[in-house]
Structure formats: structure tokens, C-alpha cells
Amino acid sequence: MSDRNRSFRLSRRQVMRGLLATSAFGLTAKFGTGCAQSPSSGGGAAADGAAAEELVVGFIYVGPKDDFGYNQAHAEGAAAMVADVPGIRLVEEASVPETTAVAETMRSMIEIDGAKVLFPTSFGYFDPHILALAEEFPDVQFFHAGGLYQEGVHPKNVGSYFGYIDEAQYVAGVVAAHMSPAGKLGFVAAKPIPQVLRNVNSFTLGARSVNPAATTQVIFTGEWAEPVKEAEATNSMADQGIEVITCHVDSPKVVMETAERRGVMTSGYHADQSPLAPEGYLTGAEWDWSSIYTELGQEFVAGKTLMAGDIPHVLRGGLADNFCKLSPYGPAVSDEAKAGGDAAVAAIESGELVIYQGPLKTNTGDEVLSTDQALKTDNIELEKMDYFVEGVIGSVS
Amino acid sequence: MAAGALGWWGVPLGILAGTLRGSVPFLLVSLGECLTEKSGKINLGLEGTLLFGAMSAYAISYLSSGIVGPTLAPWLGVLAAGVAGMVLGAIHGWLSQQPRVNDVAVGIAMIIFGGGLANFFGKPFIQPQAPQLPTIPIGGWSSLDPVQSALQISPLFLLGVAIVPLMSWFFKSTRWGLYVRAVGDSPDAALAMGISIFWVRMASIVGGSFLAGIGGASLSLFYPGVWTERISSGQGLMAVALVIFARWQPWQCLWASLLFGGAQALGPAFQSVGIDSYYYLFNAAPYILTLVIMIITCSPQRTLAGAPGALGKDS
């Protein structure tokens, strides 16, 4: 792991030196002319002539882009986009809070770096910051992870994309229930927002499809990254005899390691965490942003835009569309559980399995869906979820 | 896994375990701050020291494990954390003693500087796993896994507990302890005694920062045992509050740290048995508790018993 990091660093540094050497003149030239210039004329990359029509794509992360979690997953996807699609230049900014700071960052990327496409990746960037900037810069495309695009309400240059990672969580629930004799599962969650609740519910529904008596204990830490609380939550779940723990926090490392130390099985999130829990890691729900980012990158280069309607405003996909995937099964997983998991993947990919299928009740007894109702994965209602399904122990507020 | 559910017994057990695990950084930082404040200076920058210590410990443990093996590496990490703390402490000690320079302001600048350095150099160490410090199991008498796990004592906790009587004795019965107290209580008298105020304070601040650095190592090498940029949820700053709460007495620092460590576990422990409302307010419990106790125990008529006389004064 570290070797890769180190060599990456070194080469990046060398590249930087080279770039700086060639761009020194370009930079001074830029001083006089102000900032709103497109970078292809000022940047040193123009020196080799080939990159004159470079498309600048900006990525903005709310935390450090090497957090081994949510932000890193996006950053790796962004790196894949640049590597796979020629003609794209990437500008990135990490640790940008959800205040005027992100508005200013987006503006700088547009005005100084000449970005034509922006990916502000945190949920909280959308309203009001992205919406305000999108009004002001109608020729720049804004893609937001997880936002709810509303046709006719939001600007035409705003798109929303997200993976139905809860499909992977459902499968992880199936595997977990197979492996948990008592059917006691745990979920360390950050905040009760719809994406988190949906993951908890899908995980639980997957488990209950195998063991109808299975339950999921939820503990909210209250923050996206609060390692001590995450460890405490994991420990108190272990004390309560919970047998499989998964999570939805920015960086799952603490939960995985703590559970492994306590001899509790784990299911990962965001990325493959199997090295952290070599014995107890069952599987995990992982993002696969590289495929979607690469695909979008190719469309940008081909001149397609949201505004022209060439790119759909709401991009969603699950296991079948490679928006997310499952970690390879860990050594502890039984053949029966593997078979169950594989069957669930196949059923989801083929579309014959609908996760939110009536009859479905909340854990407070209210009916969500009657017997003949179902909400398919792409139903927008699911993205406004504000309840826990039956089988979840915990409350949303 | 076989032990099964503890139910409601999980709450006191969780709090006990949280106390033993979570109190370590509070204990070490507050002892460090106690030493510093006894000499008459405040070091709010221990939050930055904690972060820089945590990063240094993790990095050195990870980098050296290939050379010295995974048993020795975390101890090298602890040492590195202490040294890293001393470096930051030396900056604080020198700067905060310049004329007209306020120690609170330097402390806040040091939080940013120390945190910034930790994050800057810590990037490559977020993902890898570093060898962790061993723990001492004292729960072997129980067959219950949760009990055994709760009673895993960190050697750093024992170190902190051992420092408590030592520091207490140091202040009361040694010549150097007297120097520190003299400088903190009445710099003029200390000057008359021929003590170098600058060097006594420098030593106290550097020594305190050494302990705070080790407190950082307890975060990254014991509990929760990772290096991330948000590893500290303000333990360094809180430990400063804790010292005043503890009236500058090492023994009281111990009790106060245990209280804070236990209070951190309240929210998750209650949620695990189904009390899931108001968890933010449970999480705020340590702060409310400290404030209430300070209000009850303070009095306007006299200065706080044990408060170093020169604390908070420009000198």
C-alpha cells in the first residue's frame, strides 16, 4: 500500500517540477491579463501543442481526499477519469466546508482554472451553493452526488448522480444473516439522512429475506468522522452480542478494526476493507465511481452536455450498471452464504428482485407499502426515506 | 461471540470500558497541562500537540515495524510522539515567554500549526495499518467476552496512573517541584531565589508537551487505534479545561479524566440498549457536567485553591 503511495508521490512531484519550469512564463503572462482567461492559453501544458483543447474538470471534496472512505472513493474515480479519457485536465480541492467556501471554490475553478464541468461531491453542497452557482454560470455543468434534481425547478445545467449502493448493502445483509446464528446485526451510522437510512433498511431487508427474525441495531455517532465514538459504538454492539457490524460513516477503518479485535464479523463500506479485518470480513458495499466518471468523461469530450439534453439529469445505477460492487467474500463466509449472496446479486441485476416490496412496515408499526405495492430501486420516493423498516432497532430522530 | 447479549448490564460495562479506554488521552494531556500551568503559563496548543503526536506515533510505528519488528515499533512510535510534542512545546515555550505575547493566542496558533503539520505529513499513513501497542488483559477471571474486552488495560494508561503520584510528589517534595511552583505562584519571589523563570517555564512546557504527545500516541496506537485527520474530537482542548476543574492537582486530574472518558461512552452505550433520543445531548454530557461542577465549586471570594498565582497574567 505504502509503496504505491510513495512512488506515486515522487512521480507527482517530479511532474510538478517539470510543469512549473515550463509554465513560469505562462504564469507571468497571466498576471497582466486577469483571471477569467481560459487556462489552455495560459497554462504551460500548451507548450507541447497537443493539449490546446483540454477540458478542465473540477472535483471538490468535503474532507481530505485520502480518508480511506467516501472522499477517497470519489478521488480515485476522478483519477480514473483522467487516466482513461484523453483531453481532460483535473483540478481538485479537498477539505472544502459547506459554506461560502465551496461557492468560492467553484467560482475559482470556473474563473481561474477555466473548468467547464464541476463535481462537488458532498451532499451538503447542493442547496444552496451549487444551485446558486449554476444559475450564474449556465454554460458550466454541475454534477452532484446524491442531490435530488427536480425538472423545471433546478437549473438545466445541474445533474445528479448516485449509485444505488443499498443494493450492495442488501446483498451484504443476505450474507450477514447467513453467517449470524442469532440474527443480530449492527449498523454504525453517522447521521439520519435518507441515504444512510436507506442503507440500513436495505441491509436489514436483505438479512430478513434469509432470517425473518434478524434485527439490525443502529447507533448514530452524530458526525461523519468521529473515530472515538465509532469505536465506542462498535464496542457497545459487541457487548450486546451483535454478530455482524457494518457502517455508514466517512471512513470505516475504525469500525472494521475494532470489530475484528472484538472477534465480531464485519461488512465493509465505501471501499474494500478486507485487509483491515482478515478474519471477520464477510463482504462489503463498495463504490465504483471510476466506471461512471469515465463514461461521463467520454461524453464531455464528445461535446455532450446536460443543457443540450445529451446527458440525463438524473443518473442512477446499481450493481447491474457498475455504480457499485461487492467486496470479494472473506475467508469466513460459508458456501451457503456465498450461494445466497450470489443469488441475490443475480436477482437484483436481472431486475426480478425488488428490495422495497410490500407488505412493508416501519419499525414503529406504520405501513409503508401494502401487499401489492412495490418501490423499484429507481423510484425517487426512496431517496426521501425518513423511516426505519421493521427489524431495525433505533429511531430516526 | 458466544457470550451473547448483556442487555442493560452493557451500559455500566460500556461506561467502565469507555472509562479505561477513553480516559488515556485526557489523563496524559491533563497531566502535561497541569505541569505547564503550575509554572504559570497556559498551553492551549496541546490540541495541536495531541494531533501531531498521534500522527508521529502512527507513522514511526508503521515505518519502523519492518526494521525493528512489530513489538518494538509501537514503542518507538510512543517515543517519537513524545519528542514531536517536545518540539512543538519548545516553540510554545519560547514564543509565549516573549514580552507582550499572550500565551492563549500562541496556543490557538499552535493548534492550527500542529494540526496542519500533522495533516500535511500524515497523508501517506491514513490507509496503512501500523502495529499497535499491546494491552494487558486483567479480565481473565471472567468467561464473558465483553468483560474481558472491557478490561484490556493499555500500558499508557498505567503510565499515566503511575505519573500521578510521581507528579504529586514532585510538586510537594522535590526542589525542582518547588521551583516550578515558585515560578508559577510568584515569579518575583522565584527571581529573588535566583531561579531562571524562563528556563523553568520552558522545561515545564516542554515536559508537558511530551506527555501530551504521548497522549496523542494513545489515540493512534491504542484507542481507537488509527491515524485520521479527525482522530481527536477536541480531547486536547478539553484536557486544558479539565486541569482547572482538577484544581491543578495530579490526583484530581486522574479522577476528572476517568469521568470524561466514561462520559464519552454514554451516548453509544445508551443507544445500544435502545435509548436513542437525545444522543447529541448525551454526547455533550461531559461539557455540561464540567461547567456545573465549576459553577458549584468556584467562589468569587477567593481565588481557586491551588491556582498558580501568575497564571493568565502577562509577565
Next chain:
Amino acid sequence: MASTTTWRRSLEAVALPMGAVLAALVIFGVFCALAGANPLAVYGSIYRAAFGSWSAWQNTLIRASPLMLTALCTALPARLGLVIIGNEGALVVGGLAAVSVGLGLGGSLPGSLVLLAMALGSLVAGGLWIMAAGALRHYRGVNETISSLLLNYIAIALLSHLVQGPMRDPAFVSKPSSFEIDASAWLGTLPTTRVHWGLIYGLVASVLAYILIQRTTFGFAARTAGGNVRAARIAGLPVGKLTLAVCFLAGSCAGLAGMVEVAAVQRRLNESIVSNYGYAGILVAFVARHNPLATVLVSVLLGGILAAGGILQRSHDLPDATVLVFQGIVFLCVLYSESLYGRFAFFQEREAQVEAAVASV
């Protein structure tokens, strides 16, 4: 002669911090060079991103405006000899009060009246919050630094609890937030700019604070009490009332920053208003030596540093933490420069130099 003295002293007050910033830039340049970036190019980028164009200036001013208000929360009580670091908490309760008032009034009144009510609510809430720390100090002898620090954590916990529970708008999905305040009560931007009115609030508050402290009997009394509490008591100054009043004013400034953040930026209440404006304000106040006019300049300086944070990542491939290191170096250098007052002969008045020379002979 007197005018030369003032001239040299003023020059000193400007030259020392400037020199400190230059020294910080040199140190930071060495740091960048060690990290593999070209320091000269880095300087160029910082200048370009913070002050290089009108757009960059606006970026800087937007970031500076909340700091002007939060800095006063530390600067005013400092004149009384109190070290208050509860800026973040006062900002949060100010935002909380502003949203409560704004949502309570809804669209029932004209927008400007709603805004006025929100501002008043935030002033009172933030004021009372810090006044509590002052009162605890005066009547119970509780250390105001620690109590105000604790109040920060308590305010943030209260905020998280309210936006996640009682005040939550269930239809707003991206993060737990309150309902949105009515569009008529949004705080707009200054004409032809994207800088919101918070900048004017900050400037006005700073000037008022300066006048209050330097030009009124109230300010004189506060400064006297700050210099020596016992003497002030003997002189018959109402130290308790002064403490409460100054703390109230201090807290209300930070509370107003919370209102601006809610009314001009977020439009609803959520945890995004907790973004270190309070802690940054403490530093600004100390670096400005608690002079309300100097806080404005220091806020702009810090705003510029924050504005430049992004370009260090985007153009120089330096990690996000670099801007923290930069801030740390700048502040440590400027704080050190305070100890240099009176150390350079050039800034001393001539007679003093002559006297010193005579004395040394």
C-alpha cells in the same frame, strides 16, 4: 516633535506586522520548496487568488466578513482583561435565534422587518450566551476562558440536537436542517458584487466598537477596569455591570455573525454554520492586539489566506493541510513581532534615543 513621534510610532505599528508577514512568507516558501513546489510560483498564486483581481478581492472579503464580527467577541472583553474564547458558541446560538425568529415570523412581515427582528434575536441570544460566561466570572469566579470554551461545545450539541429533531425539515434530504427562512428575509449582496451585507455589518460593528472603547467614558471605564480591577473598584467603577455589558456586546457581535451566516449563506439552520469562524476570530483578535479597527485588517489578511488555500491545492499539488501550516506560520510570526515593539532604534523618538545614548555613556 510630537508629530514625528506619532509618525514613527505609527510606522512601527505598521512595519512590524508587515515584516512578520514577510518573514512568514519566507518560512512558508522554504516549507513549500521542501515539499517540492516552487516558492515563487506559490507566492504568485497566493497573490492572484487572494488579491490579484476584483473577483479575488471579493472572495477574500466574503471570507473576512464573519471574522470581523467573531473577532470582536474576543477583542472587547480583552479590554476588561477577560480572555473569552466562546465565539463559536455565540455564533451558533445567534444563528439559532435568527432562524427561530425568521421561521416564526415567516412571510407575515415585510422582509426588511423580518431581517431586523432576526438580527435583534441573534444579538440578544449571542449576547446573553457570552454574558453568562462573564456573569459566572464575576459572581462565581469561574474561569471565563474555560466556561466559554465549554459553552461552545454545549451550543454545538444543542444545534445538532435541534436540527436533527425538533426543528428538522424532513423534506430537505442532503443534511439535517431546519426549514428554510422565507425568501423575502434573505440577506442580499452589495450592489454589483457577490459580497453579502455581512461585510458592512462587520465594518460598522468594528467602527462602533472602536468608538465605544476609545472615545467614550464607558470604554475608558472598561479599559481602566481591565488595567487594574482593584484600582477600578476603589475608584468606584461598577466592575460587575461593566463585565456584563462588555460581554453582552461581545457575544452579540458573534451572534450577529451567526445571523448573517444563516440569512445570507445557508438560509436554513444546520451544522454548516459551525465552520471555525469562531476560533479563527479569536486569533484575529489577538493578532490585532484587540484593536477593533485592526481586526478588520487582520480579518482581510486571514480571508486572503483562506481564499488562497484552494489554489495551493489546485495549481501546486500541495495537500489541503498546507493552508493550515501557512496560517500557523503567519500567526506565530505576527504574534512574535509583538515582542519587538521598542526594540528598533529607528522607531524610537529622537530625544529618547539621545537620552538612551547619554544614559549608556
